[in-house]
Each structure stands twice: as structure tokens, then as C-alpha cells.
Amino acid sequence: MEATRQAIVKAARQLFSERGYFATKVDDVAALARAGPATVYAVSGGKQGLLRTLTETSTTDPTIEATIGSIEKLDDPSAILRLVAATVRSMREQFGDIMRVLLNTAPHDKAVRESLAIATTRYRNAFVPIAQRLMDLGVLHEELDLN
Known part of the structure; x- marks a missing residue:
């Protein structure tokens, strides 16, 4: 089942990225995944559930926690900023398609x-421990706060 x-x-x-959220039908997802439409609904809750799952995947990737853990051990601010930049770039390369779908679809779907x-x-919350x-x-600067 997994x-x-x-x-x-x-x-x-793949289909959300290629066609967009609204142009993708559950039947298309089912066909590409070699599953029945009923299985898509049962496993994911349909298109909204699938997009929520993709969002969860991209925003809870273990790389985020690993990077924060590494930063807490670093004492060189330049090394911290290099690590953050590399991680952000990697995350954007890995999950940019999901974010584009969200950004393009959000204005039209609650x-x-x-x-x-x-x-x-x-x-944004992932940056709090980095700033700290x-x-x-x-x-x-001393006048900056984390809120």
C-alpha cells in the first residue's frame, strides 16, 4: 500500500508541475500512478490531500532539522551563512516545483x-534558531529581535 x-x-x-493544479484531474493522477481513481481518493483525499502531502513533504524535510542542528554547533558566522545559503538553494532545487504550484494556485483556492x-x-520559523x-x-545588531 505504501x-x-x-x-x-x-x-x-509531476502532473501538478507540468499542467497546473486545476488542469490536473484525479483520473490523470490515477492513470499515471497505475491506480484507480477510488484508490487515489482513499489514499490521499483527492487533489487537495495530495497537495497538502506535497506541502508537508517540502516543509518538514529532515534537511531542515539537520541544518539547524549543524548551525547550533558552528561558531563561525560566515560558515553559518554559507550553510544556510546552501541549504536554501538545495531545498529550492528539490521542492521549488511544489512551491510554484502553491503560489500559482493559492489566489484561486482557499x-x-x-x-x-x-x-x-x-x-520563516526555520530561520528563528539560525537568527538566534x-x-x-x-x-x-543589538536592536534586532527575533519577533
């Missing part, structure tokens, strides 16, 4: 707008 779920999510990602808001909050580490190292 292999079927992964095939469905992969198919949705549920997708909510998913985008969650993704944006998670993205830089603050702890004394390299940020």
Missing part, C-alpha cells in the same frame, strides 16, 4: 491558500 501511495504522490507532483500559509510559517545562533555569537 508503494501505491508513493506512486500516487509522485504522479500528482484550501491551497491555507497550505501556502502553513508552508510560509514553517519556512547569530545573535548568540554577537554578530547581529
